[in-house]
Amino acid sequence: MSGEVIGVWIGAILTLGIFSFLYKDNPFYKFSEALFVGISAGYWFVVTFWQYFVPKFWDNLALAYSELLTKGRVDYHWIYLVGGFFGVLMLLRLVPKIGWLSRWSLAFIVGTTAGLQFTRYLESNGIKQVVGTISPLLVSGNMNATIGNIIIVVGTFCGLIYFFFSKEHKGAFGGAARVGVWFLMITFGALFGYTVMSRMSLLIGRMDYLFGIWLSLY
Amino acid sequence: MRREVPLVLTAIVGITMIIAHFIPPLNILKNLFEDWFFIIAAFAIYLGILNLILINGDKIYKKQKGWPFGVVVILGFLVITVIGIFFSGGKSFQDPGTPFYYIYMNLYYPLSATMFALLAFFVASASYRAFRARNVEATMLLGAAFILMLGRVPIGYWISTWLGHTLANAADWIMDFPQLAGQRAIMIGIALGVVSSALRVILGLERAYSAGE
Numbered sequence: 001m002s003g004e005v006i007g008v009w010i011g012a013i014l015t016l017g018i019f020s021f022l023y024k025d026n027p028f029y030k031f032s033e034a035l036f037v038g039i040s041a042g043y044w045f046v047v048t049f050w051q052y053f054v055p056k057f058w059d060n061l062a063l064a065y066s067e068l069l070t071k072g073r074v075d076y077h078w079i080y081l082v083g084g085f086f087g088v089l090m091l092l093r094l095v096p097k098i099g100w101l102s103r104w105s106l107a108f109i110v111g112t113t114a115g116l117q118f119t120r121y122l123e124s125n126g127i128k129q130v131v132g133t134i135s136p137l138l139v140s141g142n143m144n145a146t147i148g149n150i151i152i153v154v155g156t157f158c159g160l161i162y163f164f165f166s167k168e169h170k171g172a173f174g175g176a177a178r179v180g181v182w183f184l185m186i187t188f189g190a191l192f193g194y195t196v197m198s199r200m201s202l203l204i205g206r207m208d209y210l211f212g213i214w215l216s217l218y
Numbered sequence: 219m220r221r222e223v224p225l226v227l228t229a230i231v232g233i234t235m236i237i238a239h240f241i242p243p244l245n246i247l248k249n250l251f252e253d254w255f256f257i258i259a260a261f262a263i264y265l266g267i268l269n270l271i272l273i274n275g276d277k278i279y280k281k282q283k284g285w286p287f288g289v290v291v292i293l294g295f296l297v298i299t300v301i302g303i304f305f306s307g308g309k310s311f312q313d314p315g316t317p318f319y320y321i322y323m324n325l326y327y328p329l330s331a332t333m334f335a336l337l338a339f340f341v342a343s344a345s346y347r348a349f350r351a352r353n354v355e356a357t358m359l360l361g362a363a364f365i366l367m368l369g370r371v372p373i374g375y376w377i378s379t380w381l382g383h384t385l386a387n388a389a390d391w392i393m394d395f396p397q398l399a400g401q402r403a404i405m406i407g408i409a410l411g412v413v414s415s416a417l418r419v420i421l422g423l424e425r426a427y428s429a430g431e
Binding site: 003007008010011012014015018019021022030031032033034035036037038039040041042043044045046048049050052053054055056057060079080082083084086087088090091093094100103104105106107108109110111112113114115116117118119121122124125126129130132133147148151152153154155156157158159160162163180181182183184185186187188189190192193194195196197199200202203205206209 | 220224228230233250254255256263264290292327330336345355358367392398399408413419428
């Protein structure tokens with residue numbers, strides 16, 4: 001039996017193990033679930049090791065060390081030790097007495113994320129969407145575009161009114177908020193539809209694996 | 219020391235990241251902070267994994283209920299980690315033909331894809347209970363989801379052909395106009411929320427992350 005065939009058998013047995021939960025919780029499912037947890041942890045360990053830890057930390061330090069050995073000078077790459085220092089502080093969370101030091105690393109993560117997302121969201125989610133919404137309401141000779149643009153402007157405006165909680169949703173303001181809810185419901189319906197379809201497509205893929213690749217029924 | 223250092227650190231890093239966006243020479247500092255961020259993030263993932271191993275190790279040591287599954291968790295972790303780090307060609311560990319790729323294709327992918335495929339059954343049963351056209355809002359949600367799903371699958375295409383392509387067109391129209399309007403309102407709302415939250419964190423008004431032992 002070739003390695004490929006053994007792989008297909010392992011994959012099929014584990015697929016059935018997960019699907020067995022549809023009957024009820026059982027040891028076969030629990031085994032597959034535990035294996036999934038362990039393998040996921042290992043997968044992310046290896047990915048972060050080769051894609052972040054080695055290129056961002058190890059390679060830079062190796063470069064600094066070789067500069068020190070060959071040219072005898074202290075290279076700026078040593079500054080990456082600071083990142084490693086904060087990383088080690090993060091692990092100190094497991095040591096109760098000095099666990100508070102991990103907050104320094106957390107503060108760095110929070111600060112970087114806040115600073116990065118501030119400009120990123122303001123630009124892509126804020127300004128670009130507002131610019132996209134400011135379009136002519138009347139497009140001469142094109143009724144579809146005219147109706148479409150009116151729907152987009154009214155829908156976006158009313159949706160934003162719904163998210164404005166500093167004023168009570170009453171009267172004309174409340175009416176606009178209600179129209180906003182209708183647009184939001186259509187959006188949630190569309191998102192739900194796509195989520196169901198993506199799950200169904202995964203299910204079809206697993207069935208195709210079991211009946212087509214494993215059992216070779218077609 | 220315990221409270222002040224995190225607040226000062228957050229403010230310095232956050233303000234630098236924002237200023238660097240407007241003053242390009244400061245991008246050197248921004249890139250350095252981003253590299254440090256990835257190093258710390260890698261350690262944060264290791265912390266989580268270490269915690270998982272400790273919890274399962276404790277479960278095995280104390281012979282708690284279901285301890286054999288703890289052994290499976292640790293063995294699964296060790297096997298893929300050792301193979302991925304020592305026996306899969308270093309940085310090209312994800313290339314086809316490596317032992318890591320073999321484990322990914324025959325263990326990790328089937329397990330994760332089936333786990334998410336399982337949700338299809340629960341989504342179906344949940345929608346059966348939740349999707350009732352009780353009022354205008356629920357009817358609009360139901361209608362949009364129904365038209366969109368039917369307009370994107372072969373059976374919907376056959377019905378559409380019979381009806382003169384109206385169903386597929388209706389799905390496209392929903393996506394291009396009313397859905398887009400709602401999506402934009404949500405995106406602009408998120409942008410305003412993120413900007414105000416980021417400012418509160420950088421200015422030290424939001425300190426939840428630095429609280430606790």
